[in-house]
Amino acid sequence: MLDPKKLLDDLLGSKVPGTESTVHEKTDQAVQLAKDNPLAAGALVAVLLGTGAGRKLTGSAVKLGGLAAVAGLAYKAYQSYQNGGKPTPADVREPELLPAPEDTSFHPSQAPQGESEFALALVRAMIAAAKADGHVDDEERRKIAEKIAGSHIGPDAESFLLGELARPLDIEALVTAAHTDAQKIALYTAARLTIEPDTRAERGFLDMLAGRLKLPDALVDHIEATVSAAKVPGGVEQRAASA
Structure with missing residues (x-):
């Protein structure tokens, strides 16, 4: 039986419960990818698709687990947006990412459709983002x-993954899977975590997703800054499959 929350952990390279390893470290292929291209090895998406998937998340985000990390980043971006000011990674960088408060709509336990169902929606958004360049x-x-x-x-x-990879992009299905404003922010955050939009197609996908989710431009800017701050710095990813 598919466990969406565990799969989301896998996609974000989160720690496997009871071990010190991440899922991508459990295959020889992935270990080699990590050696050849460590910045692209932070998520199972990078292992599977060989794209310039987003840089590896910092330790504090990884420790929270996939669903909690996405929710925490979405909440952090929203709080930064509410406080105003110009978003920059330096403004939002903290030594540790905190989970979204339990009494807010950002906390996974508040998902109207249930945590697992929304985790599945986040996974679908990540896969859609990862294949956005059309390769x-x-x-x-x-x-x-x-x-x-x-x-x-x-x-x-x-x-599930193979089925999603073969499925045509359905932006409407992604958008309707977010039942609340907080979930809309989390959905975009998950997609943005997956890729560094360095192609026109990837940037176009994110812009289309933000538009269909009706996220204000200023809020999107804060999400961008928050996600960038949550990733390990250190260079530009090499695009293994398309280079």
Whole structure:
């Protein structure tokens, strides 16, 4: 049975409960990718798609777990937006990312559709973002299937990921999966975490998603700054598949 919350942890490179390893460290392919291109190895999305997926999250975000990390970043960005001022990574950088308060709509426990269902929506947003540059053709999907088979994430997760990779982009389905304003912010945050939008297609996807979610431009700027601050600095990712 698919566990959306665990899959979200896997996609963000979160710690596997009871171990000191992340999921991407459990395959030889992923370990080699980490050696060759450490900045792209912070998420299972990078392992599967070989794209310039977002830089590795800082330790504090990883420790929270995928769903809590996305919620915490979304809440942090919203608070920064509410406080006004010009968003920059330096303004929002903190030594530790805190979870969203339990009494706010940003906390996963407040999800009207349930935590697991919303975690699934975040996963779908991340996969959509990861393939936004359009490089995933039939041959690439075959290579991805081979990588998934060696990732030990389980048959249900494998089947789900392959199905999502083959599915045409449905921006409306992504948008309607967010039931509250807080979830709209979290959905965009998850998509932005997945990629560094260094192509026109990726930037276009994020702009379209923000527009359909009806997020104010200033709020999007704060999300951008907050996400950038939550990632390990250190250079520009190399695009393994498209280079």
